[in-house]
Amino acid sequence: MKIVRITSHVLGYELPEPLGYSQQYYTKRTAHLVEVETDEGITGWGECFGAGNIALANKGIVEKVIQPMVLGMDPLDRDVIWHKVYNLMRDHGQKGMPLQSLSGVDIALWDIAGKVAGLPLHKLIGGAHRDRIEVYGYGMMLRPESADSLVARFTDEAAAIKDMGFKATKMKIGLGPKEDVRLIEAVRRGVGDDYPFMVDANHAYTTHDAFYVGRAMEEFDPYWFEEPVAPEDLDGYRELRAGLRVNISGGEAEFNRWGWRALLESRGLDIAQPEVCALGGISEYLRVLALCHAHFTPVVNHVWGSAVAVATNMHLLAAMPPLPGGLFPWEPMLEFDTTHNLFRDELLTTSLDIQGQVATSGGTIAVPGGPGLGVTPDRDFIRHYDICNTS
Known part of the structure; x- marks a missing residue:
């Protein structure tokens, strides 16, 4: 099995009213999903922490930095993949956005592993x-x-x-x-x-x-x-x-x-x-x-x-x-x-x-009982809210 594609989906919509915490108010809800596809048709889903423009920047890291490092690798070798990516990005950040981006990819690899094994993540x-x-x-x-x-x-x-x-x-x-x-x-x-x-x-x-x-x-x-x-x-x-x-x-x-x-x-x-x-x-x-x-x-x-x-x-x-x-x-x-x-x-x-x-x-x-994360995102929903979707 090989990784053939990694896609970031940055979703967003306007909130009904502004919300805030001690650092800022915000008017948009965002989410950054990561989809890892394999040559055997098994797809894994993950998520990167980081809202708003942070998600857009992380999308670049996922697709333009991490994806080229791991294409063709076996998604079940998730520890090998983790350390390869971390070591190659180490000189450019051991915290923050590089790790947020790696997180989404890693979660998706665990989702794939669960689907291959027919077992829930836990x-x-x-x-x-x-x-x-x-x-x-x-x-x-x-x-x-x-x-x-x-x-x-x-x-x-x-x-x-x-x-x-x-x-x-x-x-x-x-x-x-x-x-x-x-x-x-x-x-x-x-x-x-x-x-x-x-x-x-x-x-x-x-x-x-x-x-x-x-x-x-x-x-x-x-x-x-x-x-x-x-x-x-x-x-x-x-x-x-x-x-x-x-x-x-x-x-x-x-x-x-x-x-x-x-x-x-x-x-x-x-x-x-x-x-x-x-x-x-x-x-x-x-x-x-x-x-x-x-x-x-x-x-x-x-x-x-x-x-x-x-x-x-x-x-x-x-x-x-x-x-x-x-x-x-x-x-x-x-x-x-x-x-x-x-x-x-x-x-x-x-x-x-x-x-x-x-x-x-x-x-x-x-506790969810399905294989992997045990959840399936709705692709029509994703397409509707994907703020980078130009189609």
Whole structure:
């Protein structure tokens, strides 16, 4: 079997209303799918992290840089392919967009391997440690409106996500320390006293401001404080973890095993959040997961993208060993974006129906059982939303 073509599909549409986080507002939803074709008619699908113009740049890397390196190679030699591509791109970037691009290709190769073997991804990895996965609903994004308006909106939206059946919820902050504390209080008010919620700053703060917000939020008992400072600030992460009474999480902006080794050795994380569509794909994710567990750091995958990314993470979470184990082990959760996302809801020929499952099963979902990722993108849908399609 040989690889004969790799195609990037960058999809996009206008959102009904602007959404934002601490770094920017955006009005378009995008997704970057990667399709790897073989001479035996077996096709694999993957996804690259990176929105907007980043996706367009990554399309160039996938098709113009990586594709020529691997044409004619056996797609089942995915570790050989991974290291060939990484080594040839190393001089031009060991993090960021080259790794995002390699991630999409690698995920597609695992999809092919599962289809060849007739096994779901979690079986290829080693089996499912759980047949159902807990899900938390992510929402409460920033919008270009007043803080008072957001406070009211966050209270209502948090209550709505809880009512949908999710096990927990996560909010955005980034207005500034004092206003962010108001948003955190609003979410706790919306979900009540005993419901878990998480706070995501998207590295908005200096260490000083992160301490201010972190100490103020302790009163409202969030489960974790995500990306409080810049991902490069390993000392800041360590200081915050030592000085706050809330879990510190992060890692979505870290790449490959070498970057994760430094992050974990700094002892700045209570919870690791690797992003499989960015750090180097499934092949590298499994190495990072082993590093996290070697450092006794629990993992809750970062998930952002289309149904392809969601399905990939469902398998990875199913196959994740319990840490540290026991009768009632700590369980990972699937991150699920509850905001408007056609690429999550309508991309596949058969929907994952995450929200439907959550509503009827106490906040959990079943693990996909089909070969590979177990999902099939709708080609007509892709053609309709492909922003690079000139036909």
